Amino acid sequence: MQLIAADIENAMTNASWIRRMFEAGNDLRRTRGADQVFDFSLGNPDVPPPAKAREVLHALADSVVKPCGLGYMPNAGLPAFREALAQKLSHEQEVPLEGKHILATVGAAGALVAFFRAVLEPGDEVLVPAPYFVEYGFYCGHFGGKLRPVPMQGPDFALDPAALLAQVTDRTRVVLLNSPNNPTGAIYSQAALQHLASAVNTLNDARKRPIYLLFDEPYRVFAFDGANVPPVLPLSPFSVVLGSFSKSLSLAGERVGYVAVNPALEGVETLLAALTLTNRTLGYVNAPILGQKLALGLLHEQVDLTIYDARRKAMATVLSQAGLRFSLPRGAFYFFPEAPGGDDVAFCQCLMKHGVIAVPGRGFGMPGYIRLCCAVDLSIITRSAEAFKAAMAEFSAP
Amino acid sequence: MQLIAADIENAMTNASWIRRMFEAGNDLRRTRGADQVFDFSLGNPDVPPPAKAREVLHALADSVVKPCGLGYMPNAGLPAFREALAQKLSHEQEVPLEGKHILATVGAAGALVAFFRAVLEPGDEVLVPAPYFVEYGFYCGHFGGKLRPVPMQGPDFALDPAALLAQVTDRTRVVLLNSPNNPTGAIYSQAALQHLASAVNTLNDARKRPIYLLFDEPYRVFAFDGANVPPVLPLSPFSVVLGSFSKSLSLAGERVGYVAVNPALEGVETLLAALTLTNRTLGYVNAPILGQKLALGLLHEQVDLTIYDARRKAMATVLSQAGLRFSLPRGAFYFFPEAPGGDDVAFCQCLMKHGVIAVPGRGFGMPGYIRLCCAVDLSIITRSAEAFKAAMAEFSAP
Numbered sequence: 001m002q003l004i005a006a007d008i009e010n011a012m013t014n015a016s017w018i019r020r021m022f023e024a025g026n027d028l029r030r031t032r033g034a035d036q037v038f039d040f041s042l043g044n045p046d047v048p049p050p051a052k053a054r055e056v057l058h059a060l061a062d063s064v065v066k067p068c069g070l071g072y073m074p075n076a077g078l079p080a081f082r083e084a085l086a087q088k089l090s091h092e093q094e095v096p097l098e099g100k101h102i103l104a105t106v107g108a109a110g111a112l113v114a115f116f117r118a119v120l121e122p123g124d125e126v127l128v129p130a131p132y133f134v135e136y137g138f139y140c141g142h143f144g145g146k147l148r149p150v151p152m153q154g155p156d157f158a159l160d161p162a163a164l165l166a167q168v169t170d171r172t173r174v175v176l177l178n179s180p181n182n183p184t185g186a187i188y189s190q191a192a193l194q195h196l197a198s199a200v201n202t203l204n205d206a207r208k209r210p211i212y213l214l215f216d217e218p219y220r221v222f223a224f225d226g227a228n229v230p231p232v233l234p235l236s237p238f239s240v241v242l243g244s245f246s247k248s249l250s251l252a253g254e255r256v257g258y259v260a261v262n263p264a265l266e267g268v269e270t271l272l273a274a275l276t277l278t279n280r281t282l283g284y285v286n287a288p289i290l291g292q293k294l295a296l297g298l299l300h301e302q303v304d305l306t307i308y309d310a311r312r313k314a315m316a317t318v319l320s321q322a323g324l325r326f327s328l329p330r331g332a333f334y335f336f337p338e339a340p341g342g343d344d345v346a347f348c349q350c351l352m353k354h355g356v357i358a359v360p361g362r363g364f365g366m367p368g369y370i371r372l373c374c375a376v377d378l379s380i381i382t383r384s385a386e387a388f389k390a391a392m393a394e395f396s397a398p
Numbered sequence: 399m400q401l402i403a404a405d406i407e408n409a410m411t412n413a414s415w416i417r418r419m420f421e422a423g424n425d426l427r428r429t430r431g432a433d434q435v436f437d438f439s440l441g442n443p444d445v446p447p448p449a450k451a452r453e454v455l456h457a458l459a460d461s462v463v464k465p466c467g468l469g470y471m472p473n474a475g476l477p478a479f480r481e482a483l484a485q486k487l488s489h490e491q492e493v494p495l496e497g498k499h500i501l502a503t504v505g506a507a508g509a510l511v512a513f514f515r516a517v518l519e520p521g522d523e524v525l526v527p528a529p530y531f532v533e534y535g536f537y538c539g540h541f542g543g544k545l546r547p548v549p550m551q552g553p554d555f556a557l558d559p560a561a562l563l564a565q566v567t568d569r570t571r572v573v574l575l576n577s578p579n580n581p582t583g584a585i586y587s588q589a590a591l592q593h594l595a596s597a598v599n600t601l602n603d604a605r606k607r608p609i610y611l612l613f614d615e616p617y618r619v620f621a622f623d624g625a626n627v628p629p630v631l632p633l634s635p636f637s638v639v640l641g642s643f644s645k646s647l648s649l650a651g652e653r654v655g656y657v658a659v660n661p662a663l664e665g666v667e668t669l670l671a672a673l674t675l676t677n678r679t680l681g682y683v684n685a686p687i688l689g690q691k692l693a694l695g696l697l698h699e700q701v702d703l704t705i706y707d708a709r710r711k712a713m714a715t716v717l718s719q720a721g722l723r724f725s726l727p728r729g730a731f732y733f734f735p736e737a738p739g740g741d742d743v744a745f746c747q748c749l750m751k752h753g754v755i756a757v758p759g760r761g762f763g764m765p766g767y768i769r770l771c772c773a774v775d776l777s778i779i780t781r782s783a784e785a786f787k788a789a790m791a792e793f794s795a796p
Contacts, residue, residue, distance in 0.1 A: 002607045003665050004516050004672040005541075011679075012671055044470045049463050057459030065452045072442045072650045106504060106653070106682055113681035117540065118402050138679035142515065143403075143540070209400045252470045253687030255504070267401050273410055274402040281409075281536035283511035284504055288686035289651030 007141075016134055017363025018042060021348065025357040032355055038384035039357040040372040043182070043333070047303040047375075049250045056297030060290065070289055075280040076272075077104025077258075081292045084299055089260050092220070093233040093241060096263065103259045103275050104287035107252075108218045108244035111259040112139045114282060115240065116174070118274040119212060120145040124173035127164055131157070131336065131366035133182050133216075145173070149365045155338065156327040157184040161196035168203065174212045175200065180219040180229065183364045183371040184336045185329020187223060190230040197235035210238050217243040218257070219332040221302050224309050227330040237264040240271075245295045247333075248302045256291035308333050311374040314381045319372075322388035323396075335372040336361065340396055342368045350395045354387040405539075414532055415761025416440060419746065423755040430753055436782035437755040438770040441580070441731070445701040445773075447648045454695030458688065468687055473678040474670075475502025475656075479690045482697050487658050490618070491631040491639060494661065501657050501673050502685035505650075506616045506642035509657040510537045512680060513638065514572070516672040517610060518543040522571035525562055529555070529734065529764035531580050531614075543571070547763045553736065554725035555582040559594035566601065572610045573598065578617040578627065581762045581769040582734045583727020585621060588628040595633035602636060611637040616655070617730040619646045619700050622707050625728040635662040638669075643693045645731075646700045654689035706731050709772040712779045717770075720786035721794075733770040734759065738794055740766045748793045752785040 004012075018041060025039040064070050076082065082099035090097045105111035116126070122144025128136055130149035137147040150167050152160050164175060175196070179188040197213060204210040215232045220243060223229050232239050244257030261271050279286070315335055316328055326337035339347035344360035344367050351358050351370075361369030374381065402410075419439040427435045462468050474480065480497035488495045503509035514524070520542025526534055528547035535545040548565050550558050562573060573594070577586040595611060602608040613630045618641060621627050630637050642655030659669050677684070713733055714726050724735035737745035742758035742765050749756050749768075759767030772779065 001605075001665060003663075003669050005519055008516055008672050008675060009668075012668075012675055042470075044466055046465045046469065048465050049468055051463065053468075054459050054463045057462070058456060061452050061455030061459055064455070065447050065449065067444045067446050068442055068648075070447055070451075070649045070651050071444065072440075106686075109681035109683050111681075118406055121403055135679060139681060142680065207399075250466075251468045253468050253684060255683060255686050265401075267399060270407075270410075271401050274406045277406060277410055281533060282540065282680065283507035283509075283537060284682070285507050285653060286651060288504075288653050288689055290688040290692075291686055294688075 011138070017359050018134070021357050021359045024352060028352065028355065028357065036355050037357065038355050038380050038387055040374070040376065041357045041359055043373045043375050045247045045250045045252055045303070045375050046377070047250055047307050050298055050301035050303065052301055053294065053298060056294055059297070060293055073286050073289065075286050076276045077102070077287055078289070078292050078296070081296045084296055085258055088299055092231065093260070094231040095233040097260060100272065101261050101263055101268070103272070103279060104292055105242070105257045105259055105279060106284045106287055107246060107255040107257040108216060108242055109135065109139070109257070110255065110279070110284050110287070111242035111257050112136070112216065113142065114275055114278045114284070115214060115242070115259060116140045116145055117143050117278040117282060118271065120173055123171055125169060125171045126174045126176055127167055127172055128176045129157070129159060129164065131183050131361060131364035131369070133178060134363055134365070136176060151366065154327070154369065155325060157181065157186045157336070159188040159192040159196065161192055161199065164196060165199050168211070172211050173209065174214050176214045176216065178216040180222050180331020182219065182332055183334045185332045185334050187227050187229055187331040193230060193232065193235055197239065200238065201236050204238060213239040215239060215241040217241055218247050221248045221305065222308060222333060223331050224312060225330055229331065233260070233262050237262050237266065249295065249298050250303050251291060251295065254288060254291035254294065256287055256295045308374070311378050311381055314378055315372065315374050318381060318385045318388055321385060322392045324388070324392065333374045335374065336369050337372070339368055339370055340392065344368055344370055347395055351391045354391045356384055356387050356391060409536070415757050416532070419755050419757045422750060426750065426753065426755065434753050435755065436753055436778050436785055438772065438774065439755045439757055441771045441773050443645045443648045443650055443701070443773050444775070445648055445705050448696055448699035448701065450696060450699055451692065454692055457695070458691055471684050471687065473684050474674045475500070475685055476687070476690045476694070479694045482694055483656055486697055490629065491658070492629040493631040495658060498670065499659050499661055499666070501670070501677060502690055503640070503655045503657055503677060504682045504685055505644060505653040505655040506614060506640055507533065507537065508653065508677070508682050508685070509640035509655050510534070510614065511540065512673055512676045512682070513612060513640070513657060514538045514543055515541050515676040515680060516669065518571055521569055523567060523569045524572045524574055525565055525570055526574045527555070527557060527562065529581050529759060529762035529767070531576060532761055532763070534574060549764065552725070552767065553723060555579065555584045555734070557584070557586040557590040557594065559590055559597065562594060563597050566609070570609050571607065572612050574612045574614065576614040578620050578729020580617065580730055581732045583730045583732050585625050585627055585729040591628060591630065591633055595637065598636065599634050608636050613637060613639040615639055615641040616645050619703065620706060620731060621729050622710060623728055627729065631658070631660050635660050635664065647693065647696050648701050649689060649693065652686060652689035652692065654685055654693045706772070709776050709779055712776055713770065713772050716779060716783045716786055719783060720790045722786070722790065731772045733772065734767050735770070737766055737768055738790065742766055742768055745793055749789045752789045754782055754785045754789060
């Protein structure tokens with residue numbers, strides 16, 4: 001019996017590498033003991049939410065148990081949340097935004113899916129620098145969109161506008177950019193973004209169906225060594241920015257994100273109305289009310305980034321001492337070092353023998369590298385040093 | 399410039415009747431004054447959540463501000479929530495369910511969309527008794543599914559299995575049933591459900607792609623006059639049930655629902671894995687964590703149903719005294735009376751002149767009737783009596 005759709009069956013047999021390695025880690029914990037496994041596979045933000053979350057939640061407990069206190073709201077989100085977020089984003093993006101330009105969403109993922117549903121026709125193409133977050137393919141694929149990864153050059157994987165522009169076709173509808181980047185930690189420069197946006201703006205002058213520049217920014221506050229994450233809305237009227245509080249407030253499980261549309265876009269109301277419709281009819285209906293109220297109460301807070309920075313520095317030391325080649329990430333909380341010799345799957349298998357769980361780069365559209373997620377306790381990183389060294393010694397042996 | 403997809407643009411120009419009437423109500427409040435408007439358009443459950451919600455939320459405030467306290471979880475939901483829900487549903491559905499048979503979802507809407515994505519191929523048909531909740535068309539349409547409404551007979555709109563079965567084709571993939579029903583308040587009988595399920599079971603013996611019986615049950619606890627809402631999982635291995643806590647706990651804005659798959663289905667693990675994948679990749683990722691924890695704490699509570707019952711009785715009196723023809727609903731919180739003479743839009747316009755906001759039946763695929771939602775304070779219902787009488791006098795005048 002065919003219980004499920006053919007393309008879903010196909011997707012199930014190609015389980016994501018992240019998930020596969022995470023499960024391998026669970027197996028390994030049983031055989032080696034949990035303290036001898038160094039699991040850098042999954043990115044579940046483990047730094048506690050800001051302490052103020054407790055106070056905000058207690059206040060909510062006292063205020064919401066009343067008629068419609070947890071009820072429906074406008075599909076675009078709580079007006080107070082959208083207004084406050086508009087103020088914050090106006091500052092961040094250096095463009096004056098009002099609440100009406102913001103849609104509260106079920107995380108950044110919900111924002112991406114709602115956006116793709118609103119703008120893609122079947123057969124439309126979404127260009128994305130590779131390596132890339134693999135779920136993107138699903139998000140546009142549900143509606144007949146085709147993800148077109150465009151390889152960037154390692155080891156730093158800086159944005160290469162010319163490489164992206166060379167792949168533009170009549171069917172290109174979106175260029176999707178994630179900076180600070182998962183999995184590379186790269187932060188795209190103002191100059192590269194400007195180059196790309198100028199070219200897209202010129203292309204759009206002659207197009208009936210414009211190319212959008214879609215910026216996925218859940219890691220915006222994760223910028224280290226004084227790195228600057230440039231604002232993106234000023235780059236183009238066709239730039240749209242989305243983000244979430246999953247990482248910045250460690251609220252990943254509550255699913256609160258947003259999408260902000262550029263007031264400079266001619267027809268901005270049409271795009272906003274379309275996003276409101278797709279957000280509603282994709283079954284999200286509205287972003288979770290407790291999450292919106294919690295994020296509103298914590299809008300000017302963030303998790304303790306010094307914890308992430310200490311991990312980043314420790315991981316850099318561990319990898320350097322073991323002899324891996326990598327570019328020090330200035331953003332997000334991932335490392336994307338080279339697999340010695342280029343076989344990322346073989347190298348991950350070797351690492352696993354020594355208790356280290358990493359994800360092969362091919363899981364992000366870039367074989368020859370591995371991804372390490374540093375959303376784990378500092379002690380796991382420091383204790384992994386010998387395991388990395390042993391794996392490198394074994395893997396590099398003739 | 400074409401900013402959005404053509405089918406979304408088309409959907410936007412056909413705004414839902416519910417939304418249109420709700421907005422007309424807002425205009426009317428400005429001109430007549432809020433106390434002279436009797437708005438029965440939208441179904442935002444307004445009875446407060448159970449008092450225990452406050453205690454549960456305070457306990458959460460003390461427990462979640464810790465590493466991963468609000469973090470990701472398995473995409474299918476919190477194990478403790480799924481286990482507890484399985485126990486509750488085992489009792490309700492008279493089929494032994496385990497946590498693994500349950501998926502926590504972003505409301506019932508999220509469950510419907512995840513299910514349709516998991517099983518529909520483009521061109522597949524979803525049969526639904528009319529009148530029906532109009533969002534169903536979007537939920538399956540996103541993936542090329544076609545909603546096929548099958549008219550039931552008023553005034554009580556009981557389930558007519560023969561009428562549904564007469565519309566089955568090779569492309570029929572789902573029969574979607576909502577009982578207690580929005581908009582009619584009908585509760586489908588055990589006998590009618592059994593008739594339908596037996597026929598579908600027989601059809602499925604000869605089909606490679608089975609027909610699912612999908613039961614949308616957000617109103618299950620809203621049953622009055624001692625009415626029984628029969629369990630549906632025992633009817634067929636192909637029956638799937640979904641629901642939410644939006645109405646039963648007045649948590650509509652927090653978006654917590656579920657889908658439960660029949661353990662008797664051969665290949666049940668495949669369907670569950672597909673639902674877990676679609677729930678993840680549609681951008682829901684997981685149902686909101688605060689909502690799941692709140693619903694877990696309130697699993698054996700429900701809103702005060704005597705409030706809804708009193709409204710139902712009051713509305714019946716108001717409508718009877720005004721001379722409208724209707725079947726007394728035994729479930730949910732809607733009335734679906736006839737529009738005198740058959741023109742539902744004209745009748746709604748006449749009602750509006752007298753301050754009453756109702757939704758034309760054509761907004762639910764059934765012209766000739768109007769829908770009245772009783773999720774409003776009792777006083778609004780009783781105070782609307784004269785307005786209904788005046789509208790009837792005017793509308794029935796030669």
